[in-house]
Amino acid sequence: MLCAVSHKDNILLEAEALTKAFSTEGGSVRVLDNISLTLRAGESVSIRGESGCGKSTLLNVLSGLERPDDGLLRWQTEEVSGRSLSWLAGKRRDFIGFVFQAYYLAPELNALENVLLASRIRGNRGSEWIDRAEALLERVGMSHRLRHCTTKLSGGERQRVALARALMNDPPLLLADEPTGNLDEGTAESVMDLLLGLVSESEKCLVLVTHHPGFAARATRRLQLHGGHLAEG
Numbered sequence: 419m420l421c422a423v424s425h426k427d428n429i430l431l432e433a434e435a436l437t438k439a440f441s442t443e444g445g446s447v448r449v450l451d452n453i454s455l456t457l458r459a460g461e462s463v464s465i466r467g468e469s470g471c472g473k474s475t476l477l478n479v480l481s482g483l484e485r486p487d488d489g490l491l492r493w494q495t496e497e498v499s500g501r502s503l504s505w506l507a508g509k510r511r512d513f514i515g516f517v518f519q520a521y522y523l524a525p526e527l528n529a530l531e532n533v534l535l536a537s538r539i540r541g542n543r544g545s546e547w548i549d550r551a552e553a554l555l556e557r558v559g560m561s562h563r564l565r566h567c568t569t570k571l572s573g574g575e576r577q578r579v580a581l582a583r584a585l586m587n588d589p590p591l592l593l594a595d596e597p598t599g600n601l602d603e604g605t606a607e608s609v610m611d612l613l614l615g616l617v618s619e620s621e622k623c624l625v626l627v628t629h630h631p632g633f634a635a636r637a638t639r640r641l642q643l644h645g646g647h648l649a650e651g
Contacts, residue, residue, distance in 0.1 A: 431457040436489035451646030462624040464637035473627045482506040515584030515592045519599040521576045523568040529579045530564045536586035554582040574605035
């Protein structure tokens with residue numbers, strides 16, 4: 419049986435006046451302009467916007483993979499700005515689960531080993547972690563493919579393994595960057611059903627970047643990123 423931490427209405431992440439700019443041949447482009455955002459456990463938030471508008475950059479800043487040029491970021495009341503890379507990496511392992519369009523599974527490992535990788539990076543190698551990985555793979559409908567090489571899996575199966583891996587350390591926050599972008603419509607629907615269902619039943623928070631208007635509409639909050647600004651819509 420999967421265990422999950424109940425976060426109720428707790429604030430998981432607070433961003434205040436985040437800005438981020440990049441230098442181009444034509445000058446500096448501010449892709450994030452004074453963005454503020456509060457995320458709470460139990461909600462799903464979709465973010466849409468045209469290609470290149472900064473959606474992935476926003477996820478990178480919220481996850482501490484990129485530093486903002488200005489503004490404040492807090493994870494569960496802890497100030498993130500100015501922290502060392504080692505602190506960020508350690509905190510991020512427990513706090514955030516990532517689901518990417520390209521899966522990023524280790525091709526030399528089977529499905530179970532890929533899921534276990536998330537816990538082994540933390541030094542957790544006991545049998546209880548194997549049990550948890552197997553339970554997660556069963557939950558995402560992959561119990562029959564535990565020891566199959568991920569290169570032999572379909573796109574939908576790979577994304578299910580990636581989702582199980584994202585949940586392995588029971589993070590309260592999931593960041594999904596176009597998680598169905600490489601899937602056909604039918605497979606994408608089933609993966610999205612699974613993703614939203616897992617988030618709902620475990621009271622996690624999901625931030626979903628997607629171009630798909632139907633998937634975006636299923637989130638409890640819907641945001642648009644345009645011209646560096648984040649707005650309801």
